[in-house]
Amino acid sequence: MVSGRPRFSLSHTLRHCPLRLALVVPFVVQITAAVTITGWLSMRHGEQAINNVASQLRGSVSHHIEQKLQSFLATPPLVNHLNADAMQLGQIDPNDPEDLFQHFLQQSHQFPTVDSVFFGHVQWGICGP
Numbered sequence: 001m002v003s004g005r006p007r008f009s010l011s012h013t014l015r016h017c018p019l020r021l022a023l024v025v026p027f028v029v030q031i032t033a034a035v036t037i038t039g040w041l042s043m044r045h046g047e048q049a050i051n052n053v054a055s056q057l058r059g060s061v062s063h064h065i066e067q068k069l070q071s072f073l074a075t076p077p078l079v080n081h082l083n084a085d086a087m088q089l090g091q092i093d094p095n096d097p098e099d100l101f102q103h104f105l106q107q108s109h110q111f112p113t114v115d116s117v118f119f120g121h122v123q124w125g126i127c128g129p
Helices: 010-015 019-088 097-110
Strands: 119-121 125-127
Touching (some): 019 097
């Protein structure tokens, strides 16, 4: 005769389950879930913090490079402008190569980012330290 109840029901399995197993398994599952979620959240927040610091470092380095580059590129036109003004005011003689050499040598010491300063003359060519 076939009964209407299934042979392996959950209530039947739980009735024959040891009490120790019934108490331990839920706690192990809860602890495992809590540790897993905590680890995942910690890793996620750590990754966000590292990305934030890396972004700040990139911004700082980019800003520093930009400042150095602007300073480096602004100096040569300034030297050219100073030399043109000095020639117009008669402070240096473009026809005296020794005077130009001394003036350019002094400027190369005053402006460390400028390696050399030269002046091209039609008669005697290029003059500079």
